[in-house]
Amino acid sequence: MQELSSTLVAYPGNLFGCFSSNRLTKDICGGYLWRLEFPQTHRQVDPEDKKNQFGGDARLVVLVSLSEKSLYSIMGSVHISSHEARLACRQNQLTNTSGLAPGYLQANLLILPAQHATDFHDLCLRNPVSCPLLGKTMTPGDPITVQPAGCIQSPDFDIRTDFPQYRIYLKGKYLESRKDLLDVWTSSHVGFLIGCSFSFEDALTAAGLQPRHQRTGTIVAMYRSNIPLLPAGIFTGGHCVVSMRPYRPEEVERVREVTRPYLSTHGEPVAWGWEGAKQLGITEINKPDFGEPQVFEKGEVPVFWACGVTPQMAVEAAGDRIKGLVFSHEPGHMLVTDWTAANLDKLRPGII
Amino acid sequence: MQELSSTLVAYPGNLFGCFSSNRLTKDICGGYLWRLEFPQTHRQVDPEDKKNQFGGDARLVVLVSLSEKSLYSIMGSVHISSHEARLACRQNQLTNTSGLAPGYLQANLLILPAQHATDFHDLCLRNPVSCPLLGKTMTPGDPITVQPAGCIQSPDFDIRTDFPQYRIYLKGKYLESRKDLLDVWTSSHVGFLIGCSFSFEDALTAAGLQPRHQRTGTIVAMYRSNIPLLPAGIFTGGHCVVSMRPYRPEEVERVREVTRPYLSTHGEPVAWGWEGAKQLGITEINKPDFGEPQVFEKGEVPVFWACGVTPQMAVEAAGDRIKGLVFSHEPGHMLVTDWTAANLDKLRPGII
Numbered sequence: 218m219q220e221l222s223s224t225l226v227a228y229p230g231n232l233f234g235c236f237s238s239n240r241l242t243k244d245i246c247g248g249y250l251w252r253l254e255f256p257q258t259h260r261q262v263d264p265e266d267k268k269n270q271f272g273g274d275a276r277l278v279v280l281v282s283l284s285e286k287s288l289y290s291i292m293g294s295v296h297i298s299s300h301e302a303r304l305a306c307r308q309n310q311l312t313n314t315s316g317l318a319p320g321y322l323q324a325n326l327l328i329l330p331a332q333h334a335t336d337f338h339d340l341c342l343r344n345p346v347s348c349p350l351l352g353k354t355m356t357p358g359d360p361i362t363v364q365p366a367g368c369i370q371s372p373d374f375d376i377r378t379d380f381p382q383y384r385i386y387l388k389g390k391y392l393e394s395r396k397d398l399l400d401v402w403t404s405s406h407v408g409f410l411i412g413c414s415f416s417f418e419d420a421l422t423a424a425g426l427q428p429r430h431q432r433t434g435t436i437v438a439m440y441r442s443n444i445p446l447l448p449a450g451i452f453t454g455g456h457c458v459v460s461m462r463p464y465r466p467e468e469v470e471r472v473r474e475v476t477r478p479y480l481s482t483h484g485e486p487v488a489w490g491w492e493g494a495k496q497l498g499i500t501e502i503n504k505p506d507f508g509e510p511q512v513f514e515k516g517e518v519p520v521f522w523a524c525g526v527t528p529q530m531a532v533e534a535a536g537d538r539i540k541g542l543v544f545s546h547e548p549g550h551m552l553v554t555d556w557t558a559a560n561l562d563k564l565r566p567g568i569i
Numbered sequence: 570m571q572e573l574s575s576t577l578v579a580y581p582g583n584l585f586g587c588f589s590s591n592r593l594t595k596d597i598c599g600g601y602l603w604r605l606e607f608p609q610t611h612r613q614v615d616p617e618d619k620k621n622q623f624g625g626d627a628r629l630v631v632l633v634s635l636s637e638k639s640l641y642s643i644m645g646s647v648h649i650s651s652h653e654a655r656l657a658c659r660q661n662q663l664t665n666t667s668g669l670a671p672g673y674l675q676a677n678l679l680i681l682p683a684q685h686a687t688d689f690h691d692l693c694l695r696n697p698v699s700c701p702l703l704g705k706t707m708t709p710g711d712p713i714t715v716q717p718a719g720c721i722q723s724p725d726f727d728i729r730t731d732f733p734q735y736r737i738y739l740k741g742k743y744l745e746s747r748k749d750l751l752d753v754w755t756s757s758h759v760g761f762l763i764g765c766s767f768s769f770e771d772a773l774t775a776a777g778l779q780p781r782h783q784r785t786g787t788i789v790a791m792y793r794s795n796i797p798l799l800p801a802g803i804f805t806g807g808h809c810v811v812s813m814r815p816y817r818p819e820e821v822e823r824v825r826e827v828t829r830p831y832l833s834t835h836g837e838p839v840a841w842g843w844e845g846a847k848q849l850g851i852t853e854i855n856k857p858d859f860g861e862p863q864v865f866e867k868g869e870v871p872v873f874w875a876c877g878v879t880p881q882m883a884v885e886a887a888g889d890r891i892k893g894l895v896f897s898h899e900p901g902h903m904l905v906t907d908w909t910a911a912n913l914d915k916l917r918p919g920i921i
Contacts, residue, residue, distance in 0.1 A: 342832055342918055343698050346799045445796060445848070447698045447839050447875070450829070477802070480694055487799050496797070523799070566694055567919020 294319045294419060294431075300371045302553035303379045309396050312381040314551040316431050319419035320558060322482055323551040324351050324410035325525025326380055327532070328398070330541035331357035334407040336450025340531060341409065343447045345566030347457045347527035349412040349481045351554055352569060358404035365569065368410065370555045376408045382547035384529070389536035391529075398544050405541070411525040412482035412564075413551045414460050417475065420558065421462075424475045428462045429511050436549040437462065438505035439524050443498035444487065446531055451538040455531035459487060459497060459521040461505070463513045466490065472520055481564035489520040497521060507548040646671045646771060646783075652723045654905035655731045661748050664733040666903040668783050671771035672910060674834055675903040676703050676762035677877025678732055679884070680750070682893035683709035686759040688802025692883060693761065695799045697918030699809045699879035701764040701833040703906055704921060710756035717921065720762065722907045728760045734899035736881070741888035743881075750896050757893070763877040764834035764916075765903045766812050769827065772910065773814075776827045780814045781863050788901040789814070790857035791876050795850035796839065798883055803890040807883035810858070811839060811849060811873040815865045818842065824872055833916035841872040849873060859900040 294316045297305070302318040305311050314323055329337055334357070341348040352368030354360065360376045363369045377398040385392045385401060395401070414437075418428050430437045438461045446455035460483075464472055469489050477485040488497050502519055503510045507526055513519075526548045532539060546552070556564065646668045649657070654670040657663050666675055681689055686709070693700040704720030706712065712728045715721045729750035737744045737753060747753070766789075770780050782789045790813045798807035812835075816824055821841050829837040840849050854871055855862045859878055865871075878900045884891060898904070908916065 339829065339832070339836075343836065345697060345919065346695050444799075445839075447796075449837065450825075473802075477691065480691070484691075484695065485801065487797075565919045567697065567917045 294422065299553045299555050303371070303374065306381040306550075306552070307375070307378045309381065312547070313436050313549045314381065314553060315415045315418060315428070315437060315549070317415075318553045319422075321553050322351060322416040322556040322558070322560070322564075323413040324554050325413050325528070325551060326376070326383070326408065326410060326544070326546040327528040328376070328402075328406050328408040328544040329532075329539065330403075330543075331405045331407050333451060333539055336452055337409060337528070337531075339449035340446070340452045340528075341411065342567055343449050344457075344527070345480075346483060346487065347444075347446065347523035348525070349483065349564075349566050350409060350569040351412050351481060351556060351564060352410040354406075354408040357407050360398075360402055360406075360408070363408075363410065367560065368554050368556055376552075377402050380546045380552050381550040384545045384547055386529070386532050386539075386543040386545065389533045389539060391533075394547055401542055401544070403541070406544075409528075410552065410554065411528060412479075413525050414476075414479075414483045414522045415551055416482035416558075417479040420475050420479070421472065424471065426464065426468060426472055426475065430462070430509070433512060435511065436508040438502075438509060438511045439507035439526055439548055440497070440499045440521075441506045441530065442487075442521070444523075446527060446534075451535050452531045453534065455527070455534040457487070458507070458524040458526040458530055459499075460508075460524040461502070461511065461519045461521050463511055463517040464489075464520050465517055469518070469520060476522070478561055479558075480566060481561060483523045483525070486520050486522050490518045493521060494519050646774065651905045651907050655723070655726065658733040658902075658904070659727070659730045661733065664899070665788050665901045666733065666905060667767045667770060667780070667789060667901070669767075670905045671774075673905050674703060674768040674908040674910070674912070674916075675765040676906050677765050677880070677903060678728070678735070678760065678762060678896070678898040679880040680728070680754075680758050680760040680896040681884075681891065682755075682895075683757045683759050685803060685891055688804055689761060689880070689883075691801035692798070692804045692880075693763065694919055695801050696809075696879070697832075698835060698839065699796075699798065699875035700877070701835065701916075701918050702761060702921040703764050703833060703908060703916060704762040706758075706760040709759050712750075712754060712758075712760070715760075715762065719912065720906050720908055728904075729754050732898045732904050733902040736897045736899055738881070738884050738891075738895040738897065741885045741891060743885075746899055753894055753896070755893070758896075761880075762904065762906065763880060764831075765877050766828075766831075766835045766874045767903055768834035768910070769831040772827050772831070773824065776823065778816065778820060778824055778827065782814070782861070785864060787863065788860040790854075790861060790863045791859035791878055791900055792849070792851045792873075793858045793882065794839075794873070796875075798879060798886075803887050804883045805886065807879070807886040809839070810876040810878040810882055811851075812860075812876040813854070813857070813863065813871045813873050815863055815869040816841075816872050817869055821870070821872060828874070830913055831910075832918060833913060835875045835877070838872050838874050842870045845873060846871050 297318055299318050299321040341350050352363045352365060354376060355362040355364050361374060383395045383398050385395060418431065421428060439458055440461065442457050442459045444457040446457055473485045494502060529545050532543050649670050651670050651673040679689065693702050704715045704717060706728060707714040707716050713726060735747045735750050737747060770783065773780060791810055792813065794809050794811045796809040798809055825837045846854060881897050884895050
């Protein structure tokens with residue numbers, strides 16, 4: 218915590234606080250994230266003081282408002298339930314979901330007209346490392362019901378509102394971002410929930426390998442790679458997007474081991490090291506295509522995972538072969554599902 | 570048939586015949602392929618005459634012995650059951666299995682020591698287009714029992730004998746080919762059956778798109794491509810092998826449609842056209858890495874599918890990280906399973 222608070226200097230803005238105890242979260246935070254009013258200038262946070270004030274099981278976590286970007290970033294983990302996380306996102310109380318509700322699997326999104334749903338489903342089945350399915354809406358036009366039922370267990374779910382932010386595409390081109398899809402959703406739309414690498418970040422943290430972007434309160438860096446997306450129907454010519462986390466070379470094997478079981482949320486890395494970056498066609502590590510650049514400490518190398526932004530590249534490549542509006546999540550801004558790491562085995566790619 | 574017989578001139582050797590009627594196959598051929606003694610020189614085959622001789626439901630199919638290569642190649646289709654096909658392969662009565670037992674799904678093979686089985690299984694789950702699983706042996710050392718049970722339903726099955734030909738690898742290097750694995754199999758070996766594109770060739774033929782290698786009695790052309798095999802455990806640095814069939818550009822969409830449902834036997838093509846060949850890094854179409862070069866007719870372009878020889882490339886790339894002997898099938902020389910096209914839906918990648 219000392220390290221966290223010391224990095225706050227770099228991030229002017231409001232501070233938000235939340236506590237790991239469910240009782241505290243619900244009683245004091247009203248079920249959502251709790252706002253601590255700090256001055257704009259840096260002020261030392263003393264976690265011991267907070268702990269004493271709120272009881273022994275309270276664990277202080279901090280969100281930093283990057284007010285100049287209108288984004289909230291989490292530093293560390295926010296221990297709330299998956300349902301609480303969805304409510305917070307629905308009410309636009311936070312955006313970047315890395316570190317949110319540890320233990321629950323997070324999902325990327327692609328929504329498209331029903332006539333293209335089979336082709337997109339095939340695309341996911343053929344490319345399960347970048348597009349692993351965690352669930353899909355049951356019938357065209359129904360934004361509420363997701364199958365398998367274990368994916369979302371709260372009856373108030375709505376795929377049009379429960380992501381922090383959405384993107385809208387027409388004929389493969391990005392049009393704009395929205396906080397919800399209520400006025401653009403149609404009776405023919407079908408939604409696909411695609412596993413997100415944020416799901417294994419708490420396992421990395423537990424292994425002493427906390428991702429850099431969680432420590433610096435930034436959005437994970439994402440790059441377009443040259444890994445071809447194997448075509449399915451109208452979806453031809455796409456390529457995989459990869460997310461990147463810096464690690465020391467001697468940590469890479471352990472990082473691979475920790476993330477390997479997460480087959481349905483991208484699993485182990487697809488490439489690593491500077492040679493790996495080159496093989497993926499990534500030449501400017503400080504210029505990610507999505508998210509924010511990451512700080513490399515001395516001797517660290519990039520480690521790349523497939524990324525659920527890939528379907529958006531498939532949509533771009535399909536271009537005007539897609540009839541009607543397509544919606545996705547905003548990169549880094551995920552849905553927290555009710556699946557947990559304990560469900561990983563029954564979520565092996567291809568089962569949905 | 571006239572066209573088939575006219576091409577026989579190019580292939581000196583013995584002729585083998587088999588008939589589609591089960592009664593004829595069993596009564597006249599003794600359950601296996603039936604040998605017609607023809608002279609070494611070309612002799613006109615009159616299918617009408619054979620049909621009259623053996624009854625209205627007999628359909629003449631022809632195997633041509635390429636005696637100079639010690640290979641038998643099928644021209645057209647051999648309508649026998651999956652079990653009969655396995656018996657014929659076990660008794661080394663044929664090798665190239667393209668066109669054999671239409672309707673049944675055919676399988677590639679990789680057998681490796683149990684300590685590497687989980688990594689290889691993960692590799693298949695992460696790369697289901699090139700490595701789609703149709704089945705695996707149940708316990709290390711047991712060469713008889715395959716799961717799911719529907720894959721092989723005859724109790725006499727033996728994974729060490731029922732492929733026409735095998736390859737042996739040590740530390741990622743090809744050592745030699747064998748007709749069976751009886752004296753090299755150990756109590757730790759585990760076998761994986763991987764879908765083969767021969768499985769959809771009868772569907773192509775039924776759509777008027779018979780693969781060229783079936784018409785010319787050659788082994789399908791296969792190439793190493795630059796599509797990366799997404800790593801799993803010790804299996805890093807591998808690339809996909811692709812098979813190639815020539816078609817006219819205007820046939821490509823229909824070819825894609827016909828093969829699309831075969832998700833568990835490589836499914837639709839991964840690339841097509843001369844530009845597609847270039848993107849895969851294939852510059853010499855007449856010099857395949859496995860199988861035989863294919864004849865292009867005027868205006869035809871190459872169409873590429875992922876190929877189940879890919880695991881052998883993964884083994885080569887893993888090199889001495891693999892402890893113990895690894896076995897595979899000989900490219901083009903498959904196992905005929907008891908799965909049929911009707912089982913495709915329950916064989917979606919990831920289910921096994």
